[in-house]
Amino acid sequence: MLRTLLWLPGALLVVAVLLDLIVTCIQTGEGRLSRAVHRPLYSLLRRLTRWTGRRALLSWASPVLITGVLTAWTILTWLGWTLIFWSQPGAVIGAESGQPATFVATLYFVGYTLSTLGLGEIIAPQPFWRILTDVAAINGFFLLTFAITFVVPVAQARSERRELALMLHRAGPGAQQLIVNAVHDHERGLQSLTGDLQHLLNRLDAAHLNSPYLHRFHDHDRQDALDLHLPALGEALLIIQGALGGEGPRGLKRALASVDSLSRTFERTQARHPALRAGDVPPPPDLTPLSHAGLVLKPESEFDAFLHTHAAFRTRLHAMARAGEWRWDQVATPRPD
Template sequence: MRPMRQLLWVPGTVMVLAVLVDLLVTCIQSGEGRLSRAVHRQLYAALRLAARVFRRRGLLAWSTPVLIMGTLTVWTGLLWLGWTLIFWSQPGALVGAENGQPATFLASFYFVGYTLSTLGLGEIIATKPLWRILTDIASISGFFLLTFAITFIVPVAQARADRRELALWLHRAGPGAQALIINAHTDHDQGLRSLTTSLHSVLNRIDAAHLNTPYLHRFHDHDQQDALDLHLPALGEALLILEGALRGDCPQGLRRALASVTSVARTFHLTHGGALPPVPPPPDLTPLRGAGFDLKSDAEFHLFLANHTQLRRRLYAMTHMGLWSWEEVAGTHGESS
């Protein structure tokens, strides 16, 4: 039994290193380490299953607190357990400060807990210099965890504010791709440019946020007006209509806006993976013709859309992931409950 116990430092060290590496990768390098990605995928899959079974899209709105708390819990739990196994692997490494008796497993677990939290209660102490040094390292790793947990949470709040800003703007300007175009043309002082140049700043912020923290693609909102996974596809479809169906020059800034939408759609697919859905049907441009727009023929427009099937499939996948319908994106469906 004792030889087995003395080897517990090996899995303990693996757990500690796994957490520390995942913290660095998630908060500094790519936005999502392997460990946090595994946690996010499992929790997100469970939420989506519950939303489908109970037919309640609102359950997806819990994705933000569930994924954040789940990640923090796994990081803390593995770091705590890992250090506990390291200290427990050597009998007598920790003793009671008053009675000098070797610490039990639960006492070692308690010692690691207040060491990671930097409380330093002193009820249990390390007996030899090596274990005292490891106690200091454990305390530093706890501070490391706390610091990077804040780094993990704070950008989420800012990114969600930007997402809501764009979603609200598009919701009030729409709803739906063709309504965005018609309302911009008739109601906005900048006309169609309101869908391009006016949105550059917030689109760039959202694009950068999703490149830095791709797990943002797993966050959803309860209300339709806040749903970026509904309104960004509508904006993308509207921009494709303006570029491919409208006669004459494109509105200034259209290609820059479309590039931002394309980039967000690409990071969405990289985050979720899997096969893309089929290409959504081409939009019926009757409302635009009825509003007086000078449009190309359907054949010319469909030929243009054929060169953008990958983008439209990704936008369709984004819509589907949020449990919205493509009819809501196209603007041919009433508001969802």
């Protein structure tokens, strides 16, 4: 009696995976099933990183999380269809023996059906189960298609993350060095930190809005680490807007809006991060390097009041750096290697 009811949990598993595929790959956000896979795997990697003291382990987040969610989709779909076919004795039989398939044989049958191999060693004798076999094969095709839809944009976004990080690394590194080098070494001055980066910032912002789990991906090398260089850019833009005299370069507000949006998707993805929960605001920057570089600065009290109004933004930037196991001094004024 209980066996005949196994089709119900099986159907629920199949539908749950399909809904998660649609939400994760097509709609904006992250499906509940994907989130349930990502969070424990990511938490385990972070614990291993702290326990071993090797930040390089975080760079494995990308392959581990992608493999984990693809494996979960495949196993749950496979198990779901197996329960559906196993729930009815005689739903599938051996092609030569004509005997009802065992559970292991049904598992094998579902596996080659989902993979669209169609080996034919086990068959469904009744029309209803033959139709369900076709539906299962179509489901397997959808699973493969959505898996590609999931992986390809992630790979593209990873490339763009590295591109922006490398640009900022070579332009800085560090928030104040970004400003000094832009003023003295770039023909477009501060415009190189606002207008010149706008298109890439917009693409990255859209990618993270569509796939917020990208904030759980980290890179091994400092020059590729967006979780280090994006907070530096955000801090530099705040300094330009709040501490430097004049109206600021064109595109400053749009660049700040893009970095702010990226920090907000980070907050939604890693809301449990201790730095976000504690509201850790980094210390005010020491603007001595800018003063020594000959830049005109506003009064310190005016700049402190400006920073106070942007405390939540700086908290998110601080948490982003902490998530990548970077210290705030590496963001603000890094020492030469």
